[in-house]
Amino acid sequence: MTRKMTRYSLKSQATGWLLLMPAAVFLIAFTYYPTIATLAKSFFSQGTALRPSQFVGLENYASLLDDEVFWKVARNNIIYAGITIPISIALALLMAIWVNGRLPLRSLTRISYFTPTILPMIAVANIWLFFYTPEIGLLDQTLRGAGFNGHNWLGDPNTVLGCIIVVTIWKESGFFMIFYLAALQSLPPELEEAAKLEGASRWTYFRRVMFPLLMPTTLFVMINAVINSFKLVDHLFILTKGGPDNSSSLLLYYIYEVAFSFLDQAYASTLTVILLGALAAIAIAQFVFIDKKVHYQ
C-alpha cells in the first residue's frame, strides 16, 4: 500500500499505459469498435449496388418485432438455457462430490466425466448424429430392444430441441465439475467431521453447510453457463442446421444465417444488438448479485 504513493509518478503512468498499449490496440479493433459499429449499423438499411445504405431509424427493430423466426429462436434460446443450465450445474455438483469422495475407481470415473469437455463440439456432434439416427442409431436400437418404436429424433420439431439440450448437458457438466472439485478441495475437512459429531445427516450437511459455502462457485459456473448458452452453437451445424423449421435454431445461429446465408448485415447487426443486450443484462446481474470480493480482488 505504501508503494502506491511512491509509484504514482509520471514515469509510472507512462510505463503503465505503454505496457497496456499492445493489448489495447487488439481489444479496440476486435471488441470495442465492432460493438459500437454493430450498434450503429442496426439503424441503417442494408446497402445494395443500386441503393446505398441509409439511415432508417428503428425500422430494423420494427421488422425484428414482426419476425416470427426471431421470436421462435428467442424462445428456443430461453428454453435451451433454462433447461441446460440447472441440469448441468446439478450434475456437475453431483459428479464433483462423487469424485471428491472415496469412490472406488475414482480417477477413471473422473476421466469419463471430464473427457467430453476436451473434445471439439464438432467432433462429438458427428458421433451424436449417429446416436440419434432413426432405425440404425444407437438410441433407436436400444429402444427397439426394449420394445418401443423408433423415432426420427432430430426430424421432429417436438423432440429436436431436447436432443440438442442433451448434447449440451453432456458436453458441459464435466467442465463445471472441475470448478466444484476445486472448491470442494478447499473446504476444511473439520467442517464435515464436526457435522458428523453433531449427528447431522449427509443431506443436512450438504444443505446447511456445503451448498452455502459453494455459492460463489455456483454463481461463477452459472455465469459461464449462461454465456455458453448464447455462444455455443457449433453442434447445430452438424446435427440440425437449426431445423426442422427453425425448431432447434438459437440466436447466434440465426445471426450467422442472416449475415452469411441471407447476406443481410444490417439485420444481422440488429439481432446482434439483442444478443449484446442479453449479455449486458447478465453482466449487470453479476455485478449486483455476486459479492465482488470473491472473484475480482
Next chain:
Amino acid sequence: MSQLSQKRGFGFALETGAAWLLAFFWILLLIYAFWAAFHPAEYATRFELFAPLTLENFRIAWSQAPFARYFFNTFVLVTIILIAQFILCTLAAYSFARFEFRGKSIAFALVLLQLMIMPEVLIVENYITMSKLGFVDTITGIGLPYMASAFGIFLLRQTFKTIPTDLEDAATIEGCSQLQVLWKVYVPLAKPTYVAFGLVSVSYHWNNFLWPLIITNSVTTRPLTVGLAIFGAPESGVDWSVITAGTLLSVAPLLVAFLLFQRQFVQSFMHAGIK
C-alpha cells in the same frame, strides 16, 4: 475414517453404482465411436464380440480429405495465438498488477468486458474488418480477435500480484530495467499460470469452430474442426464408419495428450477457474 467406513453399506454401494453408471453413459459415445471406426462398415451398428478389426476406415478417411494439411493449419493457428496471447497478456497484466496510472480501474473494467462480449458474438462486424484488412482466408485472420485475451490478462494479473515486491526491488538494485524485471522475475515465477492458461487456450482454439468457419474458405487455411465438418456433411456421401474414423483422427492428439497428462489438465482447468 474407520467410523466412516462402518457406515458404508447399502447406501454407499448404491451411490457408487450411480456414479459408475453416469460415468459409463458419459464415456459410452466415445466407446461407440471407437467400435465403429475399428470395424468394417457392416458392423457399425451390429455389436458382435468377434467382429473383425480393421484400419481400413482410417486409411479411407485420410485419403478422402486433406487431414494432414488441416492438422498443420490447426497447429500453426494454436501456436500463433498462444505466442501472441503470452506476449500481449503478460505486458498488460504487468501493467495492471504493478503500475499506478490514471484511468486504471476503468481500463481494467473495459478489459473484463471481453469476458462477456467474446469474439463469437461479433462475427458479423469482425468479418467486415477482416475483409478490409485483407485477412479473410488467412490463419492470422482466424487468430487476430483472440490475441488480447481478457481471461489471460486477468489470470496473469492475479498471479503477478502475489509476487513479493522485494524480489522486484532486489532486481532493480542489480540494475535491471522494468522489462528485464518482468522477464527475469515475474515470468519465471508465474510458470504454473502460463501452463494452465496455455492448456486452456490450446484446447479452446483446437476445438473452436464458428469463427474459423466464417473466415476461411480454402484447404490451405481451414483448421481441423472446419475440415471435419465439411468431411462429415451428409452431402459428402462418406459412409458412417469412415466419418467416425476421421473424427477420431482429428481428436486423437488432444485426446492422447489429455490421457497422458490428465492430472495436469484437470489441475490447470482448476487453477484457471479459482483465480
